[in-house]
Amino acid sequence: MPDETTLTTYRTCPLCEATCGLEITSRGEQVVRIRGDREDVFSRGFICPKGSTLKHIDEDPDRLRRPRIRRGDTWSDASWDEAFALVAERLPGIIAEDGPGAVALYLGNPNVHNMAGLLYNRALAKALRTRSVFTAATVDQMPKHVSSGHMFGHPDLIPVPDVDRVDHLLMLGADPYESNGSLATAPDWPGRLARLKARGGTFVVVDPRRSRTAREATEHVMIRPGTDALLLAALCNVLYADDLVDPGGLAGHVAGLAELGEAVARFAPERVALATAIDAGTIRRMARELAAADRAAVYGRIGTHTVEFGTLASWLVDALNVVTGNLDREGGAMFATAATEGPRRRGAWSTGRWRSRVGGHPEVRGELPVSALAEEIETPGDGRIRALITVAGNPVLSTPNSARLDAALASLEFMVSVDLYQNETTRHADVILPATSPLRRGHYDFAFTALSVRNVANYSPALFAAENGNPAEWEILLRLAAIAAGQGPDLPVEVMDEFVFRTYAEARLSSTDEELGVSSVDEVMKALEGRGGPERFLDFMLRVGPYGDGFGTAPGGLTLARLEAEPHGVDLGPLEPRFPEALRTAGGTIELAPEALLADMARLEAALDRGDVELLLIGRRQLRSNNSWMHNVEVLVKGKERCTLLVHPRDARVIGLADGASARVASAAGEVEVAVEVTDDVMPGVVSLPHGWGHDLDGVSLSVAAARPGVNANRLSDETRMDPLSGNAVLNGIPVTVEAV
Ligand SMILES: Nc1nc2c(c(=O)[nH]1)N[C@H]1C(S)=C(S)[C@@H](COP(=O)(O)OP(=O)(O)OC[C@H]3O[C@@H](n4cnc5c(=O)[nH]c(N)nc54)[C@H](O)[C@@H]3O)O[C@H]1N2
Ligand SMILES: Nc1nc2c(c(=O)[nH]1)N[C@H]1C(S)=C(S)[C@@H](COP(=O)(O)OP(=O)(O)OC[C@H]3O[C@@H](n4cnc5c(=O)[nH]c(N)nc54)[C@H](O)[C@@H]3O)O[C@H]1N2
Ligand code: SF4
Ligand SMILES: [Mo]
Numbered sequence: 001m002p003d004e005t006t007l008t009t010y011r012t013c014p015l016c017e018a019t020c021g022l023e024i025t026s027r028g029e030q031v032v033r034i035r036g037d038r039e040d041v042f043s044r045g046f047i048c049p050k051g052s053t054l055k056h057i058d059e060d061p062d063r064l065r066r067p068r069i070r071r072g073d074t075w076s077d078a079s080w081d082e083a084f085a086l087v088a089e090r091l092p093g094i095i096a097e098d099g100p101g102a103v104a105l106y107l108g109n110p111n112v113h114n115m116a117g118l119l120y121n122r123a124l125a126k127a128l129r130t131r132s133v134f135t136a137a138t139v140d141q142m143p144k145h146v147s148s149g150h151m152f153g154h155p156d157l158i159p160v161p162d163v164d165r166v167d168h169l170l171m172l173g174a175d176p177y178e179s180n181g182s183l184a185t186a187p188d189w190p191g192r193l194a195r196l197k198a199r200g201g202t203f204v205v206v207d208p209r210r211s212r213t214a215r216e217a218t219e220h221v222m223i224r225p226g227t228d229a230l231l232l233a234a235l236c237n238v239l240y241a242d243d244l245v246d247p248g249g250l251a252g253h254v255a256g257l258a259e260l261g262e263a264v265a266r267f268a269p270e271r272v273a274l275a276t277a278i279d280a281g282t283i284r285r286m287a288r289e290l291a292a293a294d295r296a297a298v299y300g301r302i303g304t305h306t307v308e309f310g311t312l313a314s315w316l317v318d319a320l321n322v323v324t325g326n327l328d329r330e331g332g333a334m335f336a337t338a339a340t341e342g343p344r345r346r347g348a349w350s351t352g353r354w355r356s357r358v359g360g361h362p363e364v365r366g367e368l369p370v371s372a373l374a375e376e377i378e379t380p381g382d383g384r385i386r387a388l389i390t391v392a393g394n395p396v397l398s399t400p401n402s403a404r405l406d407a408a409l410a411s412l413e414f415m416v417s418v419d420l421y422q423n424e425t426t427r428h429a430d431v432i433l434p435a436t437s438p439l440r441r442g443h444y445d446f447a448f449t450a451l452s453v454r455n456v457a458n459y460s461p462a463l464f465a466a467e468n469g470n471p472a473e474w475e476i477l478l479r480l481a482a483i484a485a486g487q488g489p490d491l492p493v494e495v496m497d498e499f500v501f502r503t504y505a506e507a508r509l510s511s512t513d514e515e516l517g518v519s520s521v522d523e524v525m526k527a528l529e530g531r532g533g534p535e536r537f538l539d540f541m542l543r544v545g546p547y548g549d550g551f552g553t554a555p556g557g558l559t560l561a562r563l564e565a566e567p568h569g570v571d572l573g574p575l576e577p578r579f580p581e582a583l584r585t586a587g588g589t590i591e592l593a594p595e596a597l598l599a600d601m602a603r604l605e606a607a608l609d610r611g612d613v614e615l616l617l618i619g620r621r622q623l624r625s626n627n628s629w630m631h632n633v634e635v636l637v638k639g640k641e642r643c644t645l646l647v648h649p650r651d652a653r654v655i656g657l658a659d660g661a662s663a664r665v666a667s668a669a670g671e672v673e674v675a676v677e678v679t680d681d682v683m684p685g686v687v688s689l690p691h692g693w694g695h696d697l698d699g700v701s702l703s704v705a706a707a708r709p710g711v712n713a714n715r716l717s718d719e720t721r722m723d724p725l726s727g728n729a730v731l732n733g734i735p736v737t738v739e740a741v
Pocket of ligand 3: 014017047048049180
């Protein structure tokens with residue numbers, strides 16, 4: 001008899017960065033209802049339309065529940081033993097012949113929303129010993145890591161706007177009303193911004209498009225795509241020129257104040273006005289308002305990062321926070337203290353420890369730009385990528401010049417994917433290993449508690465057991481790691497897991513000088529008896545972390561058991577100032593004028609004189625999408641067609657486009673045909689197309705998405721254009737031509 005008791009459980013939504021608490025009612029293995037958890041310590045009942053669709057994903061008949069093997073164009077279900085045996089038959093041979101670099105790894109975005117990915121991909125990458133590592137970070141936030149690495153000494157020291165206490169928020173290239181926020185974790189951004197206005201505060205949005213966020217802002221400033229670094233340099237310029245520079249409490253810990261002033265001296269508002277399409281008077285006023293505000297923060301996201309001056313923009317955002325005295329201060333731009341935070345190395349941070357074979361792109365944080373993946377597969381010679389493992393990634397839709405990458409993946413000798421679906425990318429795999437449905441795994445947000453506007457900790461156990469006795473995703477990753485390390489397909493997962501955990505715990509114990517109730521890994525193992533997999537890591541990290549019980553030295557401190565007993569989460573309080581202690585630069589100071597960044601300023605200056613491009617393409621996010629992979633959920637895609645090109649009425653007139661007409665959009669990389677929406681929501685000279693669509697490729701098993709495929713915006717993004725300091729792709733500000741079809 002199946003168990004039909006009705007249960008109410010609570011868990012954190014893993015779909016986006018907002019980390020909302022969900023209340024789930026279930027009967028047996030059936031979800032009855034999902035709604036916001038009103039008692040969640042952080043989200044207080046807020047939920048977006050995607051949160052309740054965890055039910056639909058779990059029940060989606062297209063979601064893979066057994067391994068699949070492809071022979072030619074024919075797919076068949078396989079047992080786990082068959083699937084791993086095939087991997088063991090193919091991968092080690094390629095490594096033996098051509099070395100570890102011949103096998104590449106691509107890690108997609110959902111890994112950061114998943115304990116398995118965050119804890120065990122490391123083991124897989126280590127076992128592969130490959131330098132051919134690519135992730136979604138280089139189509140996303142890599143510029144932030146680079147600027148933080150240079151300025152604060154660690155790429156993960158990323159400040160977030162203290163939205164609940166700020167008086168004046170300057171937000172560039174972010175649309176949290178649609179995205180629910182990014183690199184600034186807060187459930188209910190719309191509510192928080194409304195409260196900011198209600199307490200008399202202001203928020204200014206800089207965006208080439210009147211986004212939903214821009215509509216709600218106290219001021220919206222339109223900017224020509226790709227030019228935020230120029231605007232930010234000019235804002236800085238005004239602060240220096242008007243003698244408004246004042247780092248406040250951090251003044252004694254800032255280096256490079258004069259050098260920064262010199263670097264922005266050539267970017268007076270009048271000089272950048274034409275390029276940015278913002279008049280000098282507005283820029284001066286923006287700078288003065290920023291300086292005048294009691295508590296202010298500057299925050300930039302996708303629109304400032306996925307552009308050709310992404311790292312410069314990211315740096316100048318935080319430079320403005322420093323010179324206005326708002327960094328690391330209540331109501332300013334602050335640093336979270338995650339409950340699982342570990343020690344961070346102090347010292348000079350750098351990139352380029354190695355370079356990509358074909359394009360010579362510098363390594364950044366141990367990875368190479370995903371824009372270079374196709375050329376590394378296509379270009380013959382020593383070190384060519386012959387095989388690929390993808391985990392939770394869909395680069396065929398998500399990365400630049402996807403037509404080229406699509407063809408390159410088809411040419412691989414061997415490919416393995418760990419994924420929920422057979423989609424545009426995984427259809428190239430020889431073996432797809434089904435990942436765990438989000439409701440069937442434990443969850444804790446390692447990544448986003450470090451980027452949060454409030455310190456919280458919240459653990460959710462798996463709601464349902466795995467289907468078909470499937471291994472959990474972390475076990476899949478460990479088995480792949482064992483094969484990559486030459487241990488074959490049959491090494492017991494527990495053995496691997498213990499090895500990986502012991503290695504981690506040993507390093508962690510030896511790098512801490514804190515008083516703990518355990519002094520050896522054996523004692524740790526004993527204290528954590530009964531736990532394994534991600535939960536053992538989590539318990540350990542919590543207990544030795546900043547709020548932990550220290551294995552007994554800090555009674556009442558955090559443990560996994562305590563989180564298990566508090567299903568609505570534990571509130572650890574508002575953010576607190578952390579500098580200078582948390583600074584990790586060699587000199588122990590905030591580096592306002594890092595050499596590598598100053599050296600890129602000449603390239604920025606050259607952009608001032610660039611000839612006017614007629615039309616620039618930008619993207620946009622939509623509340624009911626999540627990058628490329630939630631278009632198979634009927635309730636999210638039904639209704640009006642959303643994959644449309646926004647065109648300003650002036651441009652529509654010139655081109656001869658009517659609302660609803662079809663247009664051909666072409667760039668240096670490719671072309672698409674798409675329906676047009678004529679609207680003055682975009683500025684003249686700018687067109688906008690959302691990404692993540694284009695589900696009409698052969699071999700894709702997404703029946704709902706196939707009915708509304710949309711077009712792939714990344715057929716237009718150009719893999720040769722990137723921010724040279726971070727390797728980040730240019731996804732906004734792409735020159736295009738548009739014509740009526
Ligand atoms: N033009 C343009 N392109 C963009 C962007 C843009 O703004 N404009 N944004 C970029 C950004 S910010 C990002 S982060 C990238 C995302 O790029 P990717 O991470 O490559 O793509 P996603 O669409 O997130 O695809 C996620 C994949 O993971 C699978 N998946 C979902 N959950 C799980 C899980 O729990 N386990 C496993 N194993 N698989 C899972 C899905 O089925 C899907 O195949 O796209 C980038 N691409
Ligand atoms: N609903 C939904 N939520 C998501 C996602 C999703 O796909 N759908 N993806 C998740 C992921 S992986 C991420 S990284 C985050 C991203 O979260 P956000 O950074 O908030 O992303 P967007 O909503 O794309 O907002 C980017 C804004 O930049 C503007 N823009 C484009 N070019 C420029 C420019 O040159 N300068 C300026 N100033 N603005 C520009 C665009 O018009 C857009 O309004 O969202 C996450 N949340
Ligand atoms: S905002 Fe993000 S975390 Fe919250 S319910 Fe929606 S998808 Fe889930
Ligand atoms: Mo992202």
